[in-house]
Amino acid sequence: MNLRRDVFQAIADPTRRAILLLVASQSMTAGAIASNFDTARPTVSKHLQILTECELLEQEQNGREIYYLINAKKMKEVADFIEPFRKMWDDRFNKLETIMKKYKTKK
Amino acid sequence: MEQKTKLTAEDGKQEIVITREFDLPLELLFRAYADPEIVGQWMGTKVLKLENKNHGGWKFQTADAQGKVLFQANGVIHEFIPNQKIIRTFEMENTPFGVQLEFLEFERLTDDTSKLNMHTIYRSVADRDKMLGLGMSQGANMAHNRLQEVVGKLK
Numbered sequence: 001m002n003l004r005r006d007v008f009q010a011i012a013d014p015t016r017r018a019i020l021l022l023v024a025s026q027s028m029t030a031g032a033i034a035s036n037f038d039t040a041r042p043t044v045s046k047h048l049q050i051l052t053e054c055e056l057l058e059q060e061q062n063g064r065e066i067y068y069l070i071n072a073k074k075m076k077e078v079a080d081f082i083e084p085f086r087k088m089w090d091d092r093f094n095k096l097e098t099i100m101k102k103y104k105t106k107k
Numbered sequence: 108m109e110q111k112t113k114l115t116a117e118d119g120k121q122e123i124v125i126t127r128e129f130d131l132p133l134e135l136l137f138r139a140y141a142d143p144e145i146v147g148q149w150m151g152t153k154v155l156k157l158e159n160k161n162h163g164g165w166k167f168q169t170a171d172a173q174g175k176v177l178f179q180a181n182g183v184i185h186e187f188i189p190n191q192k193i194i195r196t197f198e199m200e201n202t203p204f205g206v207q208l209e210f211l212e213f214e215r216l217t218d219d220t221s222k223l224n225m226h227t228i229y230r231s232v233a234d235r236d237k238m239l240g241l242g243m244s245q246g247a248n249m250a251h252n253r254l255q256e257v258v259g260k261l262k
Contacts, residue, residue: 072233082239089127090110090111093149095148096136
């Protein structure tokens with residue numbers, strides 16, 4: 001099995017990306033994650049299983065609850081790890097430039 | 108094509124350097140960082156406070172259409188020198204991301220072009236990688252509202 005390819009398949013799915021984004025800002029239980037989606041709970045569980053299997057998510061036992069947290073190290077192994085972050089700033093700066101060019105012509 | 112925005116994040120270091128050249132005079136580039144209304148426009152957030160002075164504070168907030176707060180960040184401005192530099196802290200509230208230190212340097216290239224050098228320092232390598240990972244999981248630190256959109260489409 002090509003695990004690396006699986007990682008890309010994992011992040012290609014929009015629901016799984018949304019889950020990653022949720023968990024990236026805060027570790028959460030499966031229930032808390034599922035409450036953010038209208039999708040059936042077993043579907044969310046399946047997504048969590050896939051993300052955990054390819055090690056993008058880690059599980060952490062906290063009392064009786066299992067929390068999911070992001071595995072930054074694994075995310076980093078995915079090609080172009082920093083590209084989305086760069087792209088985000090590029091988009092922002094493009095916007096800044098557009099706004100200020102209009103601002104300039106207004107004056 | 109050469110990228111206008113460059114990002115350097117060396118392995119094992121707790122910092123990120125982002126540089127960008129703008130087709131804007133230095134004064135206009137700096138104004139985009141100093142004028143609260145303009146900051147709000149390009150950052151896509153509401154600027155609740157922006158005290159452009161040494162030891163000033165700032166606070167941004169993004170809410171959805173129903174007024175639910177999606178994102179809130181704050182920090183202090185350590186040093187503010189118009190058209191030269193801003194040194195400030197940045198912290199997203201209600202997230203496990205700790206405070207980060209930002210050095211923003213503004214440079215005149217020609218009468219019509221300028222350059223921004225943004226040097227961000229995190230508490231640890233792990234914290235930095237976590238922040239980079241946030242970009243990876245699509246959306247962005249500022250764009251929690253984008254997540255709302257994604258989730259909305261799934262319905």
